[in-house]
């Protein structure tokens with residue numbers, strides 16, 4: 001049955017090379033854009049290097065303080081002191097790591113200035129993430145306690161500073177007029193992973209981190225690693241209880257007298273949605289993405305519908321014969337939809353090749369620093385789903401019109 | 414085998430109504446070979462379509478194989494056609510994109526149950542043997558002569574072993590030598606037990622059947638048994 005359909009679909013394709021070319025061109029282009037988009041989203045929200053434990057993590061970037069009337073509020077990253085008081089003592093998480101927002105620093109090689117992103121972190125930071133160390137090791141609690149001037153640097157920075165594949169551990173770097181001994185080199189992290197991406201990682205206890213500044217507001221974020229996702233509510237509850245004990249009101253900075261605090265650790269995607277969509281959760285995000293993709297498919301799909309409908313009379317004789325010899329409408333409908341999915345699948349394969357090439361080019365171009373865009377299993381599965389939706393979307397209407405053609409009329413042609 | 418009772422068929426288009434058939438009562442017994450004649454546009458194809466459950470009458474009832482067809486539900490009709498009826502058309506209606514063998518297999522594709530790939534293939538090969546085309550199975554329709562195409566169409570009509578064969582001017586597009594060949598095959602099938610109804614313009618073809626029904630302007634104007642053949 002299926003081979004019978006595919007044989008015909010194939011012949012129909014070969015019969016009209018120009019039409020086939022136009023059709024496949026449209027399908028491939030559409031699917032390529034969607035696959036690249038899918039890969040991009042996966043790159044942003046999936047669990048990738050070095051944040052492989054992202055599914056088990058809650059993130060807390062900022063706290064929000066409000067005045068008595070809740071009319072004016074202030075929102076900022078947290079001070080180390082706040083994290084120390086309200087996050088590090090939590091019992092429910094497996095681990096809590098502290099890491100600063102990145103700061104721009106300057107390093108010099110000869111006369112050449114290299115602009116680098118630096119991050120300050122605690123030792124736990126290396127445990128909630130899974131960095132690949134090309135050489136050396138991360139700094140540990142002893143380094144932290146001693147405030148040792150040590151640094152873990154990225155591969156890209158090592159190349160810029162010392163040269164390609166030159167060992168760096170044990171050597172000294174100068175960043176913003178301070179000297180650090182390199183103790184580890186990690187594979188570079190894509191710039192889109194804001195919690196882990198940097199060129200120079202330093203112990204937070206170094207004076208330059210300003211970790212002693214601020215009661216509430218400061219420059220730090222927290223990554224909370226849960227034993228598993230089902231612990232999330234308990235962690236949130238324990239944290240909420242902890243901030244409920246804060247004594248209000250208090251003065252934060254010169255302008256704000258704080259009466260209320262709003263702060264909730266969230267899964268990675270939820271955290272961004274909270275910021276971008278103002279309170280939206282991940283379902284809203286995926287719904288919007290889905291709708292955008294569907295809309296994007298619609299025009300090429302309608303185009304394909306038109307072409308198919310326009311050519312359906314060409315198949316009248318076949319339809320008449322199949323019906324006369326016992327094909328129910330539903331079976332014919334299935335045949336034409338399968339044919340269309342077959343065509344879409346060919347387009348999908350072309351698109352897969354195109355997307356892979358485009359993603360490779362993006363990765364190599366450095367358009368997104370250190371990006372690792374790929375068609376992985378997740379992206380592939382979603383792409384197949386997209387192809388199916390497209391195939392059905394563009395196949396059902398013409399198929400329905402063809403399948404409903406009265407037999408006597410179909411056989412007259 | 415087939416009964417048409419008080420049949421009327423009206424074609425309605427947006428502007429006109431055509432009374433294609435009126436007051437038709439026709440009973441065809443199992444094993445009969447009936448020919449239908451009449452001028453162009455008198456309703457022969459319409460009549461055959463009603464017998465073949467390809468179309469619905471405006472009034473009256475159709476009986477096929479002793480079963481009154483009252484419910485014109487698509488799925489049910491499709492099943493009845495698939496099991497009971499084989500069609501042969503003037504313009505062959507072969508699917509050009511499929512090989513001869515694949516064309517012949519089509520009725521079996523829509524048969525529930527026993528139709529595995531190899532068993533379908535075997536039945537199709539047998540049907541093609543029956544019409545003398547064993548050596549053309551891998552060919553495509555456009556590589557065949559008109560007579561060969563019609564023999565493929567006959568193989569397709571008989572592959573599912575239906576008890577009824579409906580042929581609408583099967584020799585209309587063929588020269589007389591090829592026409593005779595087709596007629597011989599049909600006579601052979603009838604001898605083997607098939608009930609055949611054939612529309613034709615050709616008196617000599619009609620004379621080879623058991624019974625001749627004449628239509629004129631949507632009405633039956635003659636129904637004669639041809640004793641010499643019966």
Ligand SMILES: Nc1ncnc2c1ncn2[C@@H]1O[C@H](COP(=O)(O)OP(=O)(O)O)[C@@H](O)[C@H]1O
Pocket residue numbers: 408409424425426431432433451452453454455456457458459460
């Ligand atoms: N689908 C249809 N719609 C409208 N009129 C039709 C249709 N099919 C046939 N007719 C009309 O019904 C009459 C009988 O047609 P048909 O059965 O095809 O005649 P025949 O096969 O004897 O030449 C003709 O007048 C024809 O124009």
Ligand SMILES: [Mg+2]
Pocket residue numbers: 457458459581
């Ligand atoms: Mg006719």
